[in-house]
Amino acid sequence: MAFLCRSAASLLKSPRAAPAVLSACRLYSSGGQYEYILVEKRGEKSDVGFIQLNRPKALNALCDGLMKELKQALDVFEADGEVGAIVITGSDRAFAAGADIKEMQNKTFQDCYRGDFLAHWNRVSQSKKPVIAAVNGFALGGGCELAMMCDIIYAGEKAQFGQPEILLGTIPGLVSKVYPVDQLVSEAVKCGEKIAANSKLVSAMAKEAVNAAFEMTLAEGNHFEKRLFHATFATGDQKEGMTAFVEKRKASFQDS
Numbered sequence: 001m002a003f004l005c006r007s008a009a010s011l012l013k014s015p016r017a018a019p020a021v022l023s024a025c026r027l028y029s030s031g032g033q034y035e036y037i038l039v040e041k042r043g044e045k046s047d048v049g050f051i052q053l054n055r056p057k058a059l060n061a062l063c064d065g066l067m068k069e070l071k072q073a074l075d076v077f078e079a080d081g082e083v084g085a086i087v088i089t090g091s092d093r094a095f096a097a098g099a100d101i102k103e104m105q106n107k108t109f110q111d112c113y114r115g116d117f118l119a120h121w122n123r124v125s126q127s128k129k130p131v132i133a134a135v136n137g138f139a140l141g142g143g144c145e146l147a148m149m150c151d152i153i154y155a156g157e158k159a160q161f162g163q164p165e166i167l168l169g170t171i172p173g174l175v176s177k178v179y180p181v182d183q184l185v186s187e188a189v190k191c192g193e194k195i196a197a198n199s200k201l202v203s204a205m206a207k208e209a210v211n212a213a214f215e216m217t218l219a220e221g222n223h224f225e226k227r228l229f230h231a232t233f234a235t236g237d238q239k240e241g242m243t244a245f246v247e248k249r250k251a252s253f254q255d256s
């Protein structure tokens with residue numbers, strides 16, 4: 001699994017493949033029109049529910065509308081007796097580049113807490129039917145978490161998983177990396193440098209979330225992480241991190 005930052009991503013960039021187009025895609029639902037996803041039944045027996053995230057210009061950033069539609073499509077497939085499994089995919093370039101930063105940029109802690117921000121994000125992990133993530137391209141932040149909520153992950157050779165939220169002044173849930181023996185120590189130091197360049201306040205919150213999860217049930221751990229995620233919206237560093245992303249510049253964190 002690769003931990004991606006924007007600069008690393010630019011090195012890894014592959015020729016931009018056109019978003020996969022669903023031939024003969026038909027809207028499959030209770031008649032509702034989906035704006036952010038394409039939905040159909042696939043397989044010889046039409047017994048596989050197929051959901052393609054479809055915000056190509058935003059690299060399938062998971063805006064609130066998209067997540068609501070995803071929940072709606074899962075509800076429809078759960079109720080469909082023909083459907084035995086569900087596949088969620090994105091485009092060749094991006095499974096999903098995370099929660100929508102532009103939508104989150106100006107949210108306050110109060111907005112997050114009162115509106116129970118991300119409340120419906122657990123829908124995938126609550127699915128009674130097996131869900132398979134088919135991941136090509138970027139699966140970052142909430143996009144990586146969406147894949148992890150599925151029961152099985154199939155990854156294309158160029159799939160890139162990462163939890164880069166710390167670069168935005170908010171908290172991630174997972175980081176892992178594998179190196180050859182002789183590169184391990186120097187890479188660990190480089191990693192330390194990258195961490196140290198981020199908000200120390202938010203890094204501490206991330207660590208608190210990870211450590212607390214070891215002592216909790218999965219549901220409690222998810223809840224605790226969500227509350228800490230909300231709390232980062234009370235910091236100046238979250239504002240700086242997300243504003244810097246939108247303004248296409250490097251963030252300057254003040255640990256506040």
Ligand SMILES: CCC/C=C/C(=O)SCCNC(=O)CCNC(=O)[C@H](O)C(C)(C)COP(=O)([O-])OP(=O)([O-])OC[C@H]1O[C@@H](n2cnc3c(N)ncnc32)[C@H](O)[C@@H]1OP(=O)([O-])[O-]
Binds near residue numbers: 006103121140145168
């Ligand atoms: C449990 C929940 C908690 C989750 C928290 C999160 O997920 S936090 C998030 C964690 N995720 C991250 O921190 C990843 C943030 N994304 C990146 O770092 C880079 O986009 C990249 C490395 C994925 C691709 O770089 P690249 O140079 O190849 O492409 P590019 O950068 O030019 O992007 C093309 C267009 O897509 C847009 N857009 C992209 N992502 C998002 C987004 N999440 N949101 C909104 N928009 C996004 C981007 O603004 C641009 O639109 P514009 O300006 O043209 O209108």
